[in-house]
Amino acid sequence: MDKRMTESEVIAELRDGMTIGIGGWGPRRKPMSLVREILRSDLKDLTVVAYGGPEVGLLAKYGKIKKLIYGFVSLDSIPLEPHFRIARQTASIPEIVELDEGMFQWGLYAASLRLPFLPTRAGLGSDVLKYNPDIKTVKSPYADAEELVAMPALNLDVALIHMNRGDAGGNGMALGPDPFFDDLFCGAAEKAYMSVEKLVETKELLEQGPIQCLKINRSMVQGVVEAPNGAHFTECPPDYFRDEAFQKKYAATAKDEQAWDDFKKTYLDVSEADYQKAVKAND
Amino acid sequence: MTDIQRDEYCAVAIAEAFRGDGEILISPIGNLPAIGARLARLSFEPGLMLSDGVSKLFGNTPGWGVKGAEKIIEGYVPYRTIFDIVWSGKRHVMMGATQIDKYGNQNIACIGDFKQPKSQLLGMRGAPGNTISHPTSYWVSKHSTRVFVEKVDVVSGVGYDRARELGSAAKYHEIRRVVTNLCVLDFETPDNRMRLRSLHPGVTVDQVVENTGFELVIPDDVPETRAPNAEELRLLREDIDPNGNGKKEVPTEA
Known part of the structure; x- marks a missing residue:
């Protein structure tokens, strides 16, 4: 099985009005390269389902979200996502479903078990x-x-997740301290797309980490994207930690339109390859 | 070991909130809660389990914000396990509160109208599930009428009046304590209205009343908050909070 795709091929599968679950947790192991591709697309009226981090702030800033289902939207070191804050205080997202964090998990779990509720x-x-x-x-x-x-049940049309390692068939490994709920996002979705830091041969998977890290099996995933540094600027340990300096720069754009325009021009109006180049230039 | 500071009384009061909890997970959210929880564990509640806030349980009790402190790991608690523990009841959380009312309803979601808040806060986070599943306490570092309000704008954490309406579904609901920079409060009254339990030395009843936006139950005799004993003071100053993070949050009033 070879399910390798590019970010743009994945996002071409999405449609206006879809319900999209995004894995990870706050500013941790988010499929940011896929999210950036959504920002570059014409997609609109999305229902976004997430333990939210910067992807929610960005999608809200771009006006992509019609309905937001979330337990929180946080950047950890910045407790409240600044663009999300503005979206809430200006009521720019038409529909808001704020849940208890555990209820949110239960909704995904119900969907993944094909139950109407739990x-x-x-x-x-x-x-x-x-x-x-x-x-x-x-x-x-x-x-x-x-x-x-x-x-x-929080039934999803599509789930987007980011893993540390994976193979071309869609087996995925989370090597960090917490696998979060990415398997439930996949289970709750009609189709799931997984970006990975590094693609390896199947026979190499267990060289990457203990078997318990293999949280995603290939039946759960329809497409795999190799995206080195793809979770940037969220953390993706043990590969890398959060880029706090970049996150600060991002957060500052919520208070300053000029800073936002500059940020957008440098990091978002460009291809993923150029994004990564621009990030590297900061080092 | 003299001149006990206000933050040290707060730490003891927070530790006391966990007295009797035994072998459960405690989740102290914030600075002084982290200090007080460590004090409880290092003194009278050694069974308490403490997480690093990410996914590990500490087998020892590293100092708060102490660089290079030895960290022994005794367990693995990713978020999914944390949720299981929450619903199993083997947990006591101490959360903050942007607003809290006389029955202990807590708001950390938003100020103003939920549809378009004047100020978006953290959101519901785990407060609804925490309060309905296991003991909850609150820490308020600045006791004021902005926090202690007649009516909270949004109910994230469930208070006693609402719990009572739920009947048996609220059988695990308990708000143990509210500890502030001025005093300790509880709900040990016939109708579970908030009661002044003790005053930190140097604080008057009037001062608490002035800074509370609703009528508190005030007993005829309000005791002083217990002082740390010599060993507790040593633990606080040498092991738990040698950098004085507690003082930064609650300075002793001049």
């Missing part, structure tokens, strides 16, 4: 239910008769 206590009594009247409760059919949140 029960949980998370959300009960909080305003998550007030602002999301579509989320219903369900009564336990057993003696306890407890009223629980029926967290609906």
Whole structure:
């Protein structure tokens, strides 16, 4: 099986109005080269589903998001994503679904198991239910008769994830300290596309790390993109840590239109290869 | 070992919030919570489990913000495992609160109208699931009427009034303590309204009342917050917070 593709071939598979899940967590192991390709595309009216980091801020800044489903949108060292903050405070994203982090996971898990919902206590009594009247409760059919949140499946059209290693068939390895929920994003999606830091031969996979790192099997993935430094400026350990200086520069663009124009011109109006060159020039 | 500082009283009060917790994961979010949690673990609650905030459990108790401190790893807790622990109940979180009301409803989501907030905050994060699943405490470094409000704009963490309406579904709900730079508060009242539990030395009841935007339950006799003993003070100053991060957050008032 050879599922190798380029970023542009992946993004050409997407359509306006699609529901797109983006793996990783905050500013950690995000498929940024794929996100940058979306920014360069004409795609619009997307529903974005993420434990959000800079990809949400960027997609919001570009006006690509019609509906945002999230547990948080953070840059870690900058607790609130600055472009997301502006998007919220100007109500520029038409539909907002803010969930408890655990409910979010449960929605992905339900979708990946082809269930309509999974029960949980998370959300009960909080305003998550007030602002999301579509989320219903369900009564336990057993003696306890407890009223629980029926967290609906978060079904995705497409999932985009980034792994440390992978093979051409779509087996993927997360070598860092946390695999996050990327396998659930893939499971919840009709189609999943995986970028990897480095493509290796299948027989070389176990030379890369322990078998427990093989979180993604090829049945979960329709396309593989080799994208060295593809998660930049988010972290992708052990390959690299977050580029804090770059992240600061990015964050500053939320307060200064000129800085944004410069940033966009240098890093976003260019090809991925030129992005990587421009990033390297900062070193 | 004299001249106990305000931040050291706060650290002890935070540590006391974890007393009796035994072998569970504690998640102290913020600076003084991290210090107080370490104090509890190094003194009277050695069973507590502490994570590095990413995916590892510390087998020892490294100082807070101490470069080069030895770090022994005893466990692996990626986020998925953390969520499992949250829902299993074997956890006690101490979160911050941008707003909190008299029943302990907490807001870290946004200020103003949710549809178009005046100020977007962190978001719901894990607050709904935390508060409905296991004990929760709060840390407020600047006790003021901006934080302690009659009504929070958005409910992220669930308070006692809402928990009561849920009936048995809220059987694991507990807000243990609210520790601030001025005092310690709890909900040990018949209707679970917030009560003044102790005052840090040098703080008056009036000062707390002035800085609280709702009516607190105030007992006739409000004790002083317990002082750290000599060993606790040594732990705080030498091992846990030698760089004085606690003082940066809560300076002793002149």
